[in-house]
Amino acid sequence: MNKLINFLCCSLLLLSCSNTSNNEVIEPVKETPISGFAKGADVSWVTEMEAAGVKFYNTSGQAMECMALMKSLGMNSIRLRVWVNPSPAYNNTADVVAKAIRAKNLGLRIMIDFHYSDNWADPGKQTKPAAWTSLDLEGLKSAIGKHTTDVLTELKKNGITPEWVQVGNETNDGMLWPTGRASTNMSGFAQMINAGYDGVKAIFPDAKVIVHISNGYDNQLFRWMFDGLKANGAKYDVIGMSLYPTYAPDFASGGWAKVNQQCLTNMNDMISRYNKEVMIVEVGMPWDSASECKLFLSDIITKTKSISNSKGLGVLYWEPQAHNNWVGYTLGAFDNSGKPTIAMDAFLP
Template identity: 30%
Template sequence: MKLATKIILALVLIVSCTDSESNNDGQINESIFYKGMDLSFQSELEDYNIDYKDSDGNSVELLDFVKSKGTNLVRLKLWHTPQNGENGLSDIKAYAQRVKEKRMGFLLNLHYSDYWADPGTQTPPLAWQNMTIDEVKVEIYNYTKDVVLQLQTQNTMPEIIQIGNETDSGFLWNYGKVWNEFSDNWVNYAGLVSEAIRAVREIDTANESQIMLHIAGIQTAVPFFSELLPYNLDFDIIGLSYYPQFQTKDLDLITSTLNTVATTFDQPILMVEVAYPFTLLWNDNQNNFIGNINQIIPEFAPTPQGQKAYFEWLITTIKNIPNNKGIGFCYWAPDWVAFSGNENTSTNGTSWENQCLFDFDLKALPALDSFYDN
């Protein structure tokens, strides 16, 4: 082959890889490093016509902009029967179509609750309460199967399906609770998860989706997933959260623990919830999750450059997990800015505006460059 021909073919390959990072049917390549964002608040925030801007102050369309910065995965939470009308299946289906049209990956986060599910609160949907464990197994199977089928029917199958949110304590309390007096209840937790997985696999015969189990604690990952080994659950990804205000701030300990998880279990690791503040100040009338210097990592100042430096460390740490087991990260609520207010007071506040990837003037922060550069 002539040198000129080789150069042309190489240029074509470079353009095709950098333009899309997905194949012809919109599915993300298996080898992709996920640079994700949880944009679950968009179904609500878009009603307020928030004027997100690039770093120069030019107005941007959020989804187009974050894709241009390197985002290749969008996570959306699904509530069964939402108490506030947001994050129901119709919202997820509509936004998933937009994500797929942009040729980005989609992560479906099934909370199996009508509202927030986390280690301290795992309330079953109201419609499932006062049932027997066997009846709940039927419900979780049927519900999961229906959700996945509806997404498949509109050609928006998720790249990743998350079974439960931050299930350190189990989920669907007390049916699948594994904390405190229910610490010997792993058989029921595993049984419920197994039914959800079975529903996904029966619909997803083309293996378009990977299944993830997600807990909040890095340091508790080894004991948690060790408890599940006897049940041989058919899942593909270990999902972990890291928020320094709730976990250790020892960076060496975080690194060593992630490496232990990778060498102990077969599944790769996705850091599915991460964030860091660019300031300790506030821009509305709500208390923030982080507002004290003792809550941040000493190595990274709560400044725009400190936020970026944190993400550069995090991405490097994930990419250095042994055996290429670190497959990416997902920034939680980078868009949940203070909104619908005058000057510095919001009538509909947020506890997160100082951890967003847009500053108080709604201009993109330097940390977004970490998505593009890695």
């Protein structure tokens, strides 16, 4: 989904592991085995929201630290996006490390999502970082490798081992345009993927590398992309998908149930066609359609779990804690009082 959202002006990030007040509930450290089905959320906005004074509450109205709240709602995984040189500094290396420490201290599994941009990268926007604009393909590959290893090295120094690492975000037509635009240079895009893959494996050999594109219901798009990557020798472990059913062409005629079935068909095709695992790394529906969203989530979780040989790795909600029209985003799963809606019940055991 295109996330070209106009940000509110906020104060610069205070580099700390937590920005919570004394009356918030913070769970103690509990180790979680690195196995099993992933249920989680991308909460990358959390430090920016906290700096703006936003609070998060459980259903009883008690303030809680955001990631602890996600864990109490049945989630076991946290996804964090990385930007190269953003301004303000949210989602830069220091911010990502601070958030990852919080997730680690709660025993949560971690996914790192490299955008390879200074800001949003998505199907409609794959802009090179300002410092990389003059680089050719070889220079970009080197920059991808260095950025990837630099960020992951900082995580490793802080005792953090991500289970999954995305090399690019919603790369429906490649990344780092125009050089890595897949429709005009699939070979170049594949080489960029490999630069990221090699960078990940150099620091965390056991981390699973994800190539992520949106519209998980669109089998034609996925075949085009992954046929092209296969033909050009791309290296990766997992096919990642976004699934926002209200944006699907068939939503009007069949609702989320039809979209979910299309996604399941696509996931099974990806597994049989490329012998890869699959994972739904982003989902979302309007926060004020909570009952419908709960049904959607419960169904796609069940469908993903049903994939043979446990090759459906998990389902993650994108920024569910966004509430009260935070920067205009309305596909979260919290109400305007900062409490989770019943949609989040889908993640409970």
